[in-house]
Amino acid sequence: MRAIWTGAIGFGLVNIPIRIFSATQSSTLDLDMLDKKDHANIRFQRVNESTGRKVEWGDIVKGYKYDGDYVIVTDEDFEKASPEKSKMIGINEFVKEEQISSLYYESPYYLEPSKGGEKAYALLRDALKQSGKVALGSYVMRTKENFCMLKAQDDMLVLMKLRFPEEIRKPDELQLPAKAEVKAAEIKMAIALINQLTPKKFNIYKYKDTYTEALMKVIEAKAKGKKITQPKFKMVHNKTKDLMAQLKESIETRKRAS
Secondary structure, eight states: OOOSEEEEEEETTEEEEEEEEEOOOOOSOOOOOBOTTTOOBOOOOOBOTTTOOBOOGGGOOEEEEETTEEEEEOHHHHHHHOHHHHHEEEEEEEEOGGGSOGGGEEEEEEEEEOTTOHHHHHHHHHHHHHHTOEEEEEEEETTEEEEEEEEEETTEEEEEEEOOGGGSOOGGGOOOOOGGGSOHHHHHHHHHHHHHTOOSSOOGGGOOOHHHHHHHHHHHHHHTTOOOOOOOOOOOOOSOOOHHHHHHHHHHHHHHHO
16 A cells, blocks of 8 residues: 555644555446547547647646636645644544544545654554544645544554535435324334344445446456346335335345345
């Protein structure tokens, strides 16, 4: 793995040098965009709007339109805005993890201590474990300020990139059912179905991207010149709109299957 950010965690007056690594990878197939006529690769170019000429990466700068003119913003300008946040994950407070709604979760990252930071890293990790809390803070990566949560997981510190509250839409425009619409007996039956579908021991590794695997089989078959027949799928609608009847049938179906 390659580090995508190098800096430090500010834990009070303790600085913990760390490196950030992406904790996720895509499981989808890498499909190229091709010309339908001759299957040639489609190339995207950076073109000068005025001249129509291609512009190399080294000749591209960033600018902000201010009063009709562009102000060029350099890497030094980004650091001048907040030099400490460009190099430091500043911890602002500690809270219980359940206080942070999963709506705010964006991307997970692994943290590794840089040389000389091992003991301080272990100190923060173990203190978070024993306190049962997570740390909230912020840092700047790629010219953007990020809100984040630090938590202890196994022997690691994990950084969860969070969305800022203003990035979460309010659900005011949604047409939602009233709480009184559901009967107590229906809830009781729904809980019975939930309990039936609750495993004695949860294993998250049984969940796999089966669609990508199936798509790869289709691609391999086409490559070998085999004819592929599309399996038929029909949405089966329940004959009754009675929720209790549907729940009872769901429970009985599960019982018969097991």
